[in-house]
Amino acid sequence: MNYLSAENLTKSYGDRILFKNLTFGVNRGDKVAIVGANGSGKTTLLSILAGAMPPDSGIVSQRKDISVGYLDQQPELNNALTVMEVVLAGESAQLDAVRAYEHALVNDDPAALERAMADMEKLEAWDYESQIRQILGELGIQDVTQPVHLLSGGQRKRVALARVLIQNPDLLILDEPTNHLDLEAIEYLENHLNTNNGTLLMVSHDRYFLDRVCNQIAEMDEGQLYTYKGNYAYFLEKKDEREAAAASELTKDRNTFRRELEWMRRQPKARGTKAQYRIDAFDELKDKVGGKRSDGELDLNLRMTRLGSKILEVENLSKRFGDKVLLDHFNYTFKRPDRVGLIGKNGMGKTTLMNMLTGLLRPDSGKITTGGTVKFGYYTQTELDLPENQRVIDVVQDVAEVMKLANGDTITATQLLTRFLFNRQKQYDFVSKLSGGEKRRLQLLLVLVQNPNFLILDEPTNDLDITTLNVLEEFLLNFSGCVLIVTHDRYFMDRLVEHVFVLEGEGKVRDYPGNYTDYRIWRDSQPKTGTSQNDKPVASPAKNQSTPVVVSSATSPAAGAKKKLSFKEIREYETLEKEIESLEQRKAEVVGLLNTGGHHEQLTAWAREIEEIDKSIAEKSDRWLELADYI
Incomplete structure (x- = not known):
């Protein structure tokens, strides 16, 4: 049974065509996900299919006897209402009964309450009212009397999601439903959709x-x-097969195009003397070959500032807001290269901890000691605060016009934007024309061009397409600095982190040696009666790591007296940095010469020089790291 169909949809913005003559359908029982690159038109297509936006041309048809629920990427809610009033804003007899019951309770009207209770009984709406509170609770909304205008953007998205789920429509249309959900809420939503027959x-x-x-x-x-x-x-699996077939077809088309182009040039210029059908076929083939392009590949091979052995020490860190304790005597010493995932329900203090580590927020008590070589790169949930009429290229050039790559080469802002999948036309677009995912990719670029060696990433996966996520993962896997990640993307976290900080509430933080899935397996294996906060979970055997502990109550040894460098040693430290950089540049030059070929004697000499340079870099780096501990 067909629930939704679209025929010959076309949508464009100015000269840019998102899609043309697109036909699509959804049948009863289908659970369909639309994926694709940022800016490809996914959200626009979903809005058109949901009836929230008209196409330029084409028809969208919905079956008349079904109900449809739609979650926008940035839902609009009535700021004058409370959370419960927004959630009950749908249309059904049960919702009418629950609304009347809630209204009678608030207004302390015994007669109205009696009538409402009778209607609730008649319509079997008691379970429905209980289900509403359960869904809100599972999505992290506990205070149902809170006014909507006081909610954060993430809370508004969760309230809107709860409203759609409670309506239990025949067809559910969701745009990025997992954004702004914590990991437990995502798993609840996953289970809810799997057990729902809609x-x-x-x-x-x-x-x-x-x-x-x-x-x-x-x-x-x-x-x-x-x-x-x-x-x-x-x-x-099937996409790989399609792209392989498309690549083969493109090769054939190009070969045919070259033959036809030669024929066109060979023939008389007067078009009337040529076979018109062949001319038309040539023009069609020209458009086909010219329109094809290979997917861009995001290249994040940027240079990282050197990181000393002393990185970040956290001693007895405590923070509370009012009566809510977020951290209670938290201790940890970061080492190179730590890869830590930070997990916990929304409101547990993940962002607060990151803001304190980067100096944006002061703790109530405790001490944070940052090594002299540490350079933070902080990627926040907050969207770019940039003028909407500023061009993309200007945004990057305001930070730096020329950047250095890991191999010592330099790259211009234009070249860097190209590597970040912003083509020439997109570079001169205004920020206002970028999609949500493109803005996040630009924000990521602005963090990385500053050559950080300690990355703190707060929900880096929001709004990024899967291709960008895959490349970002590869970059972080090869990143030799420290990484602290908050993300609701379980796949992303599982690939990257080696242990997790679990914010358990009341200021307690558990350090578990494994990734998110390892921790969940351990947690789910614990007795359902609950475990003491001081219980020590056993690490996954595959990880072969030490036993985790609740680190918030651990005692960190006091830092020893810090040695002071002499003037001579300070000069040596500064000189070493420049010498290492010079050696790396020379190595890149020699590798380039080696790749060009030459006489046997030249190749041997260049190979020996590379060995000597590597040895010198190693020796100078060891000394640099030794001195860096005391800077």
Whole structure:
């Protein structure tokens, strides 16, 4: 049974065509996810299919006897209402009964309350009212009397999601439903959608979520929609096959184009003397070959500032807001290269901890000692605060016009933007024209161009497309500095972190030696009666790491007296930095010469020089690190 169909949809913004003559359908029981690159038109297509935006041309048809629920990426809520009033704003007899009951309770009207209770009994709405509170609680909304205008952006998204889920529509249309949810809320939503027999259409980049919820993937690529029957893992397999076939077809088209181009040049210029059908075929083939492009590849091979052995020491860190204790005597010493995941329910203090580590927020008590070589790169949830009429290229050039790569080469702002998948046209677009994902990619670029060696990433996966996520993961896997990550993307965290800080409430932090899935397996294996906060979980055997502890109550040894460098040693430290940089540049030059070939004697000499340079770099780096501890 067809629930939703779209025929020949076209949508463009100015000269940019997002999609043209696109046809698509959703049947009862389908759970479809639309995926694709940032800016490809996923959110626009979803808005059109939900009836929130008109297409330039084409028709969208919904089955008349079904109910449809739609979650926008940035939902609009009535600021004059409370959370419960917003959630009850739908239309159904049960919702009418629950609204009347809540109103009678608030106004202390015994007669109205009696009538409302009778209606609740008649319509079997008691379970419905209980379900409303459960869904809100699972999504992290506890205070249902809170006015909407006091909610953060993430809370507003969760309230809007709860409202849609409570309506239990036949067709559920969701745009990035996992954004702003903590990990436990995502797993609740995952289970809810899996056990629900309804029909689902959504946009998401959460790979675990896609794999476990969806039975169909639709990929937006160059204005076309390619549909795959199966989950996300099946989609990846079939996408590779499609791209291999497309590459083979493109090669054939180009060979044919070269032959036809030669024929066109050879023939008389007067078009009337040539076969018109062949001319038309040539023009069509020219458009086909010219329109094809290979996917850009995000290159994050930027230089990292050197990191000394003394990095970051946290001693007895405490923080509270009012009666709520977020951290209570938290201790930890970061070492190179720590890869830590920070998890906990919303409101537990994850962002607060990161703000204190970077100096943006003062603790109530305790001490944070930062090594002299540490350079933070802090990627926050807050969107770019940039003038909407500023061009993308100007945004980057305001930070730096020329940047250095890891191999010592320099790169211009224009070249760097190209590597970050901003083509020439996009570089001169205004910030206001960027999609949400493109703005986040630009924000990531602005963090990385500052050559940090300690990355703190607060929800870096929000609004990034899957291609960008894959490349960001590879960059972080090869990043030799420290990484602290908060993310709701379980796949992203599982690949990158080696242990997790679990914010358990009341200021307690547990350091678990493993990734997020390891921790969940351990936690789910604990007795359901609850465990003491001082219980020590056993690490996953595969990880072969030490036993984790509740680090918030641990005692950190006092830092020893810090040695002071002599004037001579300070000069040596500064000189070493320049010498190492010079050696790395020379090594890059010699490697380039070696790759060009030459006589045997030259090749041997260059190879020996590279060995000597590597040895010298190692020796000078060891000495530099030794001195860096006392800077």
